[in-house]
Every structure is written in structure tokens, then in C-alpha cells.
Amino acid sequence: xxxxxxxxxxxxxxxxxxxxxxxxxxxxxxxxxxxxxxxxxxxxxxxxxxxxxxxxxxxxxxxxxxxxxxxxxxxxxxxxxxxxxxxxxxxxxxxxxxxxxxxxxxxxxxxxxxxxxxxxxxxxxxxxxxxxxxxxxxxxxxxxxxxxxxxxxxxxxxxxxxxxxxxxxxxxxxxxxxxxxxxxxxxxxxxxxxxxxxxxxxxxxxxxxxxxxxxxxxxxxxxxxxxxxxxxxxxxxxxxxxxxxxxxxxxxxxxxxxxxxxxxxxxxxxxxxxxxxxxxxxxxxxxxxxxxxxxxxxxxxxxxxxxxxxxxxxxxxxxxxxxxxxxxxxxxxxxxxxxxxxxxxxxxxxxxxxxxxxxxxxxxxxxxxxxxxxxxxxxxxxxxxxxxxxxxxxxxxxxxxxxxxxxxxxxxxxxxxxxxxxxxxxxxxxxxxxxxxxxxxxxxxxxxxxxxxxxxxxxxxxxxxxxxxxxxxxxxxxxxxxxxxxxxxxxxxxxxxxxxxxxxxxxxxxxxxxxxxxxxxxxxxxxxxxxxxxxxxxxxxxxxxxxxxxxxxxxxxxxxxxxxxxxxxxxxxxxxxxxxxxxxxxxxxxxxxxxxxxxxxxxxxxxxxxxxxxxxxxxxxxxxxxxxxxxxxxxxxxxxxxxxxxxxxxxxxxxxxxxxxxxxxxxxxxx
Amino acid sequence: xxxxxxxxxxxxxxxxxxxxxxxxxxxxxxxxxxxxxxxxxxxxxxxxxxxxxxxxxxxxxxxxxxxxxxxxxxxxxxxxxxxxxxxxxxxxxxxxxxxxxxxxxxxxxxxxxxxxxxxxxxxxxxxxxxxxxxxxxxxxxxxxxxxxxxxxxxxxxxxxxxxxxxxxxxxxxxxxxxxxxxxxxxxxxxxxxxxxxxxxxxxxxxxxxxxxxxxxxxxxxxxxxxxxxxxxxxxxxxxxxxxxxxxxxx
Numbered sequence: 001x002x003x004x005x006x007x008x009x010x011x012x013x014x015x016x017x018x019x020x021x022x023x024x025x026x027x028x029x030x031x032x033x034x035x036x037x038x039x040x041x042x043x044x045x046x047x048x049x050x051x052x053x054x055x056x057x058x059x060x061x062x063x064x065x066x067x068x069x070x071x072x073x074x075x076x077x078x079x080x081x082x083x084x085x086x087x088x089x090x091x092x093x094x095x096x097x098x099x100x101x102x103x104x105x106x107x108x109x110x111x112x113x114x115x116x117x118x119x120x121x122x123x124x125x126x127x128x129x130x131x132x133x134x135x136x137x138x139x140x141x142x143x144x145x146x147x148x149x150x151x152x153x154x155x156x157x158x159x160x161x162x163x164x165x166x167x168x169x170x171x172x173x174x175x176x177x178x179x180x181x182x183x184x185x186x187x188x189x190x191x192x193x194x195x196x197x198x199x200x201x202x203x204x205x206x207x208x209x210x211x212x213x214x215x216x217x218x219x220x221x222x223x224x225x226x227x228x229x230x231x232x233x234x235x236x237x238x239x240x241x242x243x244x245x246x247x248x249x250x251x252x253x254x255x256x257x258x259x260x261x262x263x264x265x266x267x268x269x270x271x272x273x274x275x276x277x278x279x280x281x282x283x284x285x286x287x288x289x290x291x292x293x294x295x296x297x298x299x300x301x302x303x304x305x306x307x308x309x310x311x312x313x314x315x316x317x318x319x320x321x322x323x324x325x326x327x328x329x330x331x332x333x334x335x336x337x338x339x340x341x342x343x344x345x346x347x348x349x350x351x352x353x354x355x356x357x358x359x360x361x362x363x364x365x366x367x368x369x370x371x372x373x374x375x376x377x378x379x380x381x382x383x384x385x386x387x388x389x390x391x392x393x394x395x396x397x398x399x400x401x402x403x404x405x406x407x408x409x410x411x412x413x414x415x416x417x418x419x420x421x422x423x424x425x426x427x428x429x430x431x432x433x434x435x436x437x438x439x440x441x442x443x444x445x446x447x448x449x450x451x452x453x454x455x456x457x458x459x460x461x462x463x464x465x466x467x468x469x470x471x472x473x474x475x476x477x478x479x480x481x482x483x484x485x486x487x488x489x490x491x492x493x494x495x496x497x498x499x500x501x502x503x504x505x506x507x508x509x510x511x512x513x514x515x516x517x518x519x520x521x522x523x524x525x526x527x528x529x530x531x532x533x534x535x536x537x538x539x540x541x542x543x544x545x546x547x548x549x550x551x552x553x554x555x556x557x558x559x560x561x562x563x564x565x566x567x568x569x570x571x572x573x574x575x576x577x578x579x580x581x582x583x584x585x586x587x588x589x590x591x592x593x594x595x596x597x598x599x600x601x602x603x604x605x606x607x608x609x610x611x612x613x614x615x616x617x618x619x620x621x622x623x624x625x626x627x628x629x630x631x632x633x634x635x636x637x638x639x640x641x642x643x644x645x646x647x648x649x650x651x652x653x654x655x656x657x658x659x660x661x662x663x664x665x666x667x668x669x670x671x
Numbered sequence: 672x673x674x675x676x677x678x679x680x681x682x683x684x685x686x687x688x689x690x691x692x693x694x695x696x697x698x699x700x701x702x703x704x705x706x707x708x709x710x711x712x713x714x715x716x717x718x719x720x721x722x723x724x725x726x727x728x729x730x731x732x733x734x735x736x737x738x739x740x741x742x743x744x745x746x747x748x749x750x751x752x753x754x755x756x757x758x759x760x761x762x763x764x765x766x767x768x769x770x771x772x773x774x775x776x777x778x779x780x781x782x783x784x785x786x787x788x789x790x791x792x793x794x795x796x797x798x799x800x801x802x803x804x805x806x807x808x809x810x811x812x813x814x815x816x817x818x819x820x821x822x823x824x825x826x827x828x829x830x831x832x833x834x835x836x837x838x839x840x841x842x843x844x845x846x847x848x849x850x851x852x853x854x855x856x857x858x859x860x861x862x863x864x865x866x867x868x869x870x871x872x873x874x875x876x877x878x879x880x881x882x883x884x885x886x887x888x889x890x891x892x893x894x895x896x897x898x899x900x901x902x903x904x905x906x907x908x909x910x911x912x913x914x915x916x917x918x919x920x921x
Binding site: 051052066068070071072073075085087120125126130135136141143165169173174179186211277279280282283408412413415479578 | 682683699701702703705706707709710713716717719720721722724726727728729730731732733734735736749751752756758760781782785787788789791792795796797798799800801802803804805807809810811812813815816817818819822823825826829830832833856857860862863
């Protein structure tokens with residue numbers, strides 16, 4: 001049997017998960033108490049997994065590098081969470097959500113996993129409401145929905161622009177209940193730095209207490225990695241400053257295959273960068289594309305006028321504006337999927353139509369939505385011939401109700417008032433669809449080591465649809481992993497507690513210790529950020545929104561050089577046994593420098609365009625789809641899973657062929 | 672812009688700590704406050720000295736990790752923002768800025784500007800949840816309509832990011848705004864009503880144990896709260912607490 005057996009259950013797709021749950025082994029309640037599970041990361045996937053596993057009776061140890069599990073970066077998700085509830089009676093169904101997700105992912109996701117995701121999506125909403133998550137409601141007291149990119153129904157549940165926060169606080173509250181009972185032991189300000197294998201099975205981790213600097217050994221019968229994505233390999237992204245690949249990369253180096261690293265989501269609506277000091281980019285939720293219209297000036301003279309300040313965007317009449325998404329994609333308009341919207345923005349900006357000084361910005365305009373809502377509101381409150389001024393005033397209130405916190409955030413960052421002048425936006429790295437390879441049970445290629453949420457690769461193919469990350473994180477943590485992990489642990493009930501005195505633990509601890517000591521003793525001349533920024537620039541310029549063979553080969557070479565220089569010349573001040581943020585960063589950047597190379601190699605190997613991965617060599621050359629991404633199903637309908645062999649440039653490629661029985665493969669058209 | 676920065680430096684929790692003075696040139700008004708700190712830290716590292724430790728993560732005002740008392744105010748002079756969203760355009764060229772950690776008995780300093788806020792977590796462990804298991808068999812989400820105004824108020828309370836600015840701003844170092852936000856969220860929703868009495872009694876008890884002071888209604892917390900959590904929540908918690916104290920068998 002190949003190691004890349006995805007273990008997809010037999011039978012029709014709609015019965016797979018039910019049958020699988022019925023067939024897998026379970027651990028009896030008395031034995032669950034004797035089984036320890038480590039969960040690394042406390043975002044939506046890790047937090048919900050830790051809480052659910054503890055509720056089931058397992059002894060859980062949860063780790064996060066933040067000062068509280070509530071701060072994991074899931075908290076920053078704004079727009080919403082999808083679920084096939086069909087509350088709006090617009091024809092939604094499990095199948096339609098499944099179909100949209102597979103199509104949105106450009107047919108590079110595993111069908112069976114996606115169907116399961118769609119199937120449990122409705123339960124997530126029920127669960128969260130029961131936990132007291134305050135979703136938006138209409139005046140009838142029922143749950144409200146909105147639309148997101150790439151779909152034709154309204155299935156997104158939301159809590160203003162803070163959906164991720166509210167869902168994470170829900171998972172955090174479920175964790176708190178178990179922490180209070182002693183069923184979860186919580187380790188804040190701890191960072192996992194290595195995985196411990198005993199007899200080939202995942203049996204524990206080495207974690208650094210970030211306050212004291214002590215290295216700790218923690219054992220368990222299974223280890224769950226829910227440490228999020230690796231977008232910070234680009235230095236600038238919408239990820240949190242601390243988001244990193246270290247936990248995922250360390251298990252990769254211990255035998256877990258890393259799948260499709262090049263699948264990165266560049267989000268179309270982020271606030272453009274303002275200078276070299278920029279430390280991160282801020283997202284403006286996709287939900288804004290429900291009401292905002294994206295445009296650049298039609299005439300290049302107007303672009304110049306805007307850049308030098310002689311023309312204001314409001315001065316341009318409708319026929320002087322190019323609503324390029326509505327022009328190119330009449331069926332989906334401003335709600336095309338993220339990869340399509342990002343590339344379209346880049347196309348306009350590369351052609352010289354960018355509307356800020358750097359030429360890297362387009363407008364997201366709410367003027368027409370404000371007037372439309374204002375008129376509706378005036379009718380509702382019985383004002384039949386309101387002035388434009390009055391309509392605008394009423395409309396602004398409606399828009400504030402829907403997106404108030406996002407508008408406030410925009411104004412605080414840019415000092416511009418988006419109610420009065422259009423927002424400026426530009427694409428930025430946001431999410432990584434690639435990640436640790438897992439089978440249907442979410443187990444990696446290491447027995448007993450699981451990966452959940454953004455850290456795994458499984459559900460979004462080459463492009464994730466909006467509001468699906470929250471859905472996947474919670475599906476994995478609440479409803480999938482708690483069942484599938486039992487199948488593995490059922491054979492472990494006689495093992496007893498794992499001793500941290502085993503030689504494997506001491507060996508791993510010593511390896512980590514010498515790795516960190518080397519940084520402290522290096523005494524080079526450049527800061528960690530210097531290298532991280534340098535890596536980020538190579539990644540963005542050559543492995544970013546558009547990629548080609550020449551650029552990728554250069555990138556690989558340059559990343560190797562940066563890595564070499566990093567080890568020679570990095571300076572990490574301070575001591576190992578204290579709170580030392582520079583040391584933390586050094587260890588993370590070291591892993592990014594390896595991942596970056598694998599990432600570029602993966603992009604080079606995949607000589608097709610699919611989803612967020614756009615190879616300039618593979619675009620439609622004529623016909624109505626001219627310039628759009630050209631997928632190559634004949635040669636690339638597989639998952640690329642890379643095995644570590646000691647050097648990221650020499651990783652070994654394994655392929656999981658993707659078969660589509662329930663969806664017909666065809667070109668993804670949003671026109 | 673050119674700035675003089677007076678920053679609290681403290682090696683660890685046992686160290687006494689003191690203010691150090693640094694000067695920084697070429698600060699852009701478009702920088703966020705934390706980006707200004709990054710630039711200062713790069714300067715310190717290039718001089719071979721240890722950079723200033725401060726908490727931060729999402730840098731978009733939602734994770735609640737960043738703290739800092741800036742010129743005597745939690746999260747600095749702007750309103751409705753966390754330190755990470757504060758921009759240098761709020762300061763003037765040549766200005767001297769004092770940067771200190773959040774100070775409260777319940778928030779001991781770990782290093783420099785980093786404080787320990789795990790007391791907030793422990794208060795949540797005491798009752799900040801609805802006791803429902805993740806079975807997947809809970810009732811349909813729309814089976815129980817909730818009046819929009821209640822849902823909206825619950826949301827406004829739930830918007831708390833747990834940063835601790837309320838505690839740092841209060842002369843009594845009271846955590847009432849924080850605790851009342853969680854108590855209110857659940858008290859306003861039918862799902863939270865079943866355990867409402869136990870919740871408020873347990874959370875208040877833990878809050879007192881952690882060494883936070885009492886509320887004397889000065890309202891400083893509401894002014895400094897980056898998320899606009901309203902004092903109404905404290906009033907609601909007081910009512911809930913009174914009701915529970917009289918009725919509960921605990």
C-alpha cells in the first residue's frame with residue numbers, strides 16, 4: 001500500500017461520512033481518561049478540537065504562543081462563515097456548497113473531504129448559536145445571511161465584521177469550560193519547536209516556555225497540529241505578526257509530507273502599503289464586495305490627475321470609470337472569487353491605472369450602495385421625496401450598520417473617510433491553501449500526528465472561497481477530528497502514559513537546545529527582520545501573484561543564498577533563558593527560509609495555472625477566456641505531497657491523484 | 672518627525688525597572704505606533720543592545736494582545752483604537768512620548784512592556800461559557816428566534832477583546848468592565864440564561880481573588896476602551912449579581 005493512501009471510505013459520496021463514522025473504532029469513556037492528546041494552536045481548529053476532545057473525556061494539553069488562547073489569528077477573520085442551511089430559500093444545499101467549493105478551488109481539492117465539510121457545515125451554525133455566539137439577526141429574530149465571492153446564493157452567516165472573533169470566543173468559551181474542569185491543561189506563551197517520535201509514532205513535543213526560556217518535554221498518545229498557515233513567508237501578509245510555519249515545518253522534517261505549498265491566496269481587498277517600515281497588511285473584508293464597486297479610471301490622463309491630486313475620484317463621471325470586474329465578468333461582477341479579482345487588479349495596475357503614488361491601488365466605492373440603501377430606507381420610513389443629501393445620510397447609516405467597524409478601521413489606518421471618498425485597496429497575501437498532507441481522517445503521514453484547519457491542505461484546492469476558512473476550521477475541530485482520532489487511539493488503550501524520560505525526548509530536546517544556542521552565539525551583524533524582509537521580497541516578486549519558470553529558478557537560488565547568509569550573519573541579542581522575541585523570530589524565520597524554497601520548487605513543478613497559482617506560461621491564448629488561467633487536468637490533476645530528505649531543494653515528490661466522480665471537471669468560468 | 676521616547680525597561684518580574692530615554696529620527700506620520708517601535712528596536716539591535724519587549728500580534732486591533740500605556744493613557748491618545756492601530760499622525764514633531772506597561776496588581780510585569788494578563792483567562796474559566804457539548808445534535812439555529820435588539824446588545828458586549836485597557840485606566844484597577852461584558856453577553860441571550868446566576872457569582876468571586884479593585888463609577892474604562900464597551904454592562908452585571916445573590920442557593 002502506498003503511503004499516500006487517502007483512506008477515502010467506499011460508497012456514494014453522500015454516505016461516506018456517515019458510514020465511516022459508524023464503522024470506525026471508538027474508545028470507551030473509562031479509557032479516554034487515560035489517553036493524552038496534545039493540541040498545538042488554539043484558533044478555530046485547535047480550540048474547537050481541544051474543547052471537543054476534552055468533552056469526550058480525553059486528557060488534553062493545549063499550546064499557544066500568545067498570552068491567551070483567545071488571541072489566535074482566527075480572531076481576525078472578518079466576513080463570515082458559510083453553511084448550507086438554505087434559510088434564504090435560494091436553492092442552497094449540501095451539494096451546492098460542495099460543488100461551489102470544489103469549483104472555487106479550481107478542481108484541486110479532494111472530493112470526499114469537501115463533501116463532508118459541506119455536510120457538517122449546518123451543524124456548525126447550530127453549535128455556535130447554542131454556545132451563545134451573537135450572529136447577526138433580522139427583525140424577525142432569525143439569522144441573517146450575506147453573499148460572498150464565487151457563489152450565487154446567500155449562505156454566509158456573520159457577526160458584523162467580526163465573525164472570526166465571535167466564533168473564536170465561542171471555541172475559547174468551550175475550552176474555558178474544560179480548563180475549569182481540569183480536562184484541558186492550557187500552556188500559554190509556549191511554542192512547539194519539535195515533534196518527538198517513538199517507534200515511528202508521534203508521542204510528544206518539545207516546547208519552549210517563552211517567559212522563562214525553559215525547554216519542556218510533553219508526551220501524549222497523539223499530537224494535533226492546528227498552527228495555521230504560512231503566509232508570513234512573504235513577510236508582508238494579513239497574518240498576525242507571530243503567525244508562523246514552525247510547528248508544521250518541524251513535523252514535515254520528521255516525516256509529514258507537505259502538500260501543495262505553492263497554493264497561496266492573495267486577497268484582493270487589502271489596504272495598500274504605505275512605506276518601507278510596513279510591518280503587516282490589513283484586510284478589508286470580502287463582504288465589502290457585496291456593496292462596494294471596484295474601479296479604476298478609464299483614461300490614463302485621469303490616473304495622473306488623481307495621483308498628483310488635481311482630480312478627486314468623485315469628480316469622474318460614470319463613463320470615465322472602468323468597473324473592470326463588472327466589465328470582464330458580467331455574471332459574477334464584483335463577487336468573482338479572490339484569485340480572479342486579485343489578478344484583475346494586478347492587470348489594471350500593471351497597465352498603469354493604479355490610483356495611488358506607488359501605482360498599486362484600485363478603488364472600492366460605496367457611493368452607489370449608499371444611495372441605493374438611502375432610498376430604500378427613506379421609503380421604509382415614509383419619506384417620499386427626500387433630497388440627495390438626506391438619502392446619502394440615511395444610506396450612510398445603513399452602511400455603517402453593516403460594515404461600521406471596517407470603515408472605522410480603514411479610516412484609522414489611512415486617515416481617509418470611506419463614507420465620503422472611495423477606499424483604496426490592493427491584493428495581499430492572506431491564506432495558504434497548501435499545508436500538511438492528511439488523509440480522510442486528518443492524519444498526516446506520521447502515525448498519531450494529525451493536522452487540522454489552515455495547517456492542513458485538504459479542502460480548498462488551489463483557491464479558497466470567502467467564508468470557508470472558518471467553516472473548515474470548526475468542521476475539523478468540532479465534528480471531524482474528535483471522531484477520526486478515536487479510530488487510531490482505540491489501539492492505544494493499553495499503552496499507558498508515555499514517559500518523557502525516553503531517550504527520544506532527550507535527544508529532541510538537545511537538538512532544539514543546540515539550534516537555539518547557535519542563534520544566540522552567532523553574534524552576526526544583521527537583525528532577523530533584515531533576512532525576513534529580504535525573503536519576503538523575493539517571494540512577492542517572483543513567487544507571488546504571477547509566476548514563471550525563469551523567476552522561480554532565480555527565486556530558488558536567491559532563497560538559498562539568503563538562508564546561507566542568515567546562518568552566517570544573523571544577530572540575536574539577549575539570552576536564551578528569558579523572554580526573547582528576537583530569538584523566537586529567528587527560529588521561525590529559519591523555517592520560513594526552508595519552506596520558501598520548497599514553495600518555489602512546488603510552483604516550478606506545477607506547470608499549469610490553477611486557482612491562486614498562476615503560471616504565465618499557462619494562460620488561455622484566444623477565445624472568450626483569453627488571458628484567463630489555463631488548467632491542465634491531463635498532467636496536473638494531483639496533489640503534490642513533498643517528503644523531506646534533508647534539503648528543501650531535494651524534497652521528494654509524491655502524487656495523490658485526484659478523481660472526480662461527482663463533479664464534472666470543466667473550465668472555471670465566472671463570465 | 673523626530674521624537675524623544677521615555678520607555679519603561681525592566682529585565683524581568685524581579686527587576687525593579689526604570690525609564691530609559693531614546694531618540695528617534697525620521698518617523699513617518701503614516702507609521703503605526705508599533706511600526707515606530709519596530710524601527711526603534713532595529714536601531715537598538717544595530718547598536719548591539721537588547722530591543723524593547725512588547726506584546727503584539729494581529730496588528731489590526733482585534734486580538735487584544737498589544738497593550739502599552741502611552742503618555743498616561745491605555746492605547747494612547749486616540750479613541751476607539753488599540754495601540755497597533757494608533758498612528759504617528761496623532762503626535763507632533765519633537766514630542767516626548769512616555770511609554771509604560773499596563774499597571775495593575777492583577778497584571779504583573781513580565782519584561783519591559785509585557786504584562787501577565789492570565790487573570791482574565793482564569794475569570795473566564797470560572798464561568799465564561801454556556802455548558803453545551805459539541806454533539807452536532809443541538810437544535811436548529813433558527814428554532815429559537817432572538818429579538819434583534821437583544822442580539823445586537825449581546826454582540827456589542829461580546830466585542831470585548833480582553834486587552835485590559837479598562838483595568839489599566841481605572842484608579843482602582845477594577846476589571847468590572849471586562850467581566851460585565853461577558854456576563855452581559857450571556858445574560859442577554861436565551862442560551863446563557865440557564866446558568867446566569869452561577870456564572871455571575873463565580874466570575875465575580877474569581878475577579879476578587881485575582882486582586883482587581885472595585886468599581887467606583889468614574890467611567891475611565893469606558894473612555895479608554897478600544898471597542899467602546901459600555902458602562903451599561905457594569906450596571907447590568909450589578910443587577911444580575913444582586914438577583915443571583917438573593918435567589919441563588921450557592
